[in-house]
Amino acid sequence: MNLKWVAEEIAHYLFPNLCSFCKIKLLPNEMGVCLQCLYKLPKTNNLDEPNNLSETLLAGRFPFERAASFALFTKEGLLQCLIHNLKYNNKPYIGELLGTLFGADLLGSNFIDTIDIIVPVPLHPKKQTIRGYNQAESFAQGISKATSIPVSTNELIRVVNNPTQTKRSKTERWKNVQGIFEVKNSDAFENKHVLLVDDVITTGSTLEACAIALLKCSNVRISVATIGVVL
Numbered sequence: 335m336n337l338k339w340v341a342e343e344i345a346h347y348l349f350p351n352l353c354s355f356c357k358i359k360l361l362p363n364e365m366g367v368c369l370q371c372l373y374k375l376p377k378t379n380n381l382d383e384p385n386n387l388s389e390t391l392l393a394g395r396f397p398f399e400r401a402a403s404f405a406l407f408t409k410e411g412l413l414q415c416l417i418h419n420l421k422y423n424n425k426p427y428i429g430e431l432l433g434t435l436f437g438a439d440l441l442g443s444n445f446i447d448t449i450d451i452i453v454p455v456p457l458h459p460k461k462q463t464i465r466g467y468n469q470a471e472s473f474a475q476g477i478s479k480a481t482s483i484p485v486s487t488n489e490l491i492r493v494v495n496n497p498t499q500t501k502r503s504k505t506e507r508w509k510n511v512q513g514i515f516e517v518k519n520s521d522a523f524e525n526k527h528v529l530l531v532d533d534v535i536t537t538g539s540t541l542e543a544c545a546i547a548l549l550k551c552s553n554v555r556i557s558v559a560t561i562g563v564v565l
């Protein structure tokens with residue numbers, strides 16, 4: 335028995351690390367969510383399905399190669415709880431964990447065969463400073479860990495800090511995100527197949543606004559991966 339182990343055991347007893355969803359005490363190797371809850375996630379398992387739910391939602395908004403989401407996002411559901419904790423409760427490791435799991439699924443499909451680079455939807459620097467991290471980037475880092483595809487975080491940038499989208503209609507959301515993203519150097523993604531990554535597909539407005547900025551790079555191709563997709 336060493337002192338570090340004793341200190342960790344005492345800390346764990348005094349400040350138990352609980353599962354974000356079912357609130358049971360986590361085991362030392364569990365991060366943010368217990369294994370039982372992870373197994374219960376409503377995964378889409380539709381990576382190789384043409385016109386899957388994510389592709390149907392984004393169809394006609396911008397040209398893309400493929401789109402897929404890790405799990406279904408339902409009101410009060412397990413994934414909503416995890417994404418809430420990821421975004422607002424200082425738990426970036428939940429994004430990385432889900433990204434690593436999704437990355438393993440991606441490796442088993444032909445979805446990512448031609449992807450050159452992973453690009454998370456950026457937060458405005460002010461918002462990122464307040465939150466301390468970008469939740470889409472955490473997910474992107476997890477995918478990168480599993481697939482060894484690099485992540486780019488400094489070429490696609492958010493130039494306008496727009497207010498929250500949550501209570502807006504589809505048209506209002508679109509007006510709200512137009513022109514808020516820019517690519518710093520138009521040759522950054524030239525001839526590249528970009529995997530654009532976000533937390534949840536709701537209306538697709540934010541992804542569309544990012545795609546419009548990316549499409550200024552010559553011969554760029556875009557695919558999309560998100561943690562959740564709204565049913």
Ligand SMILES: [Zn+2]
Nearest residue numbers: 353356368371
């Ligand atoms: Zn749990």
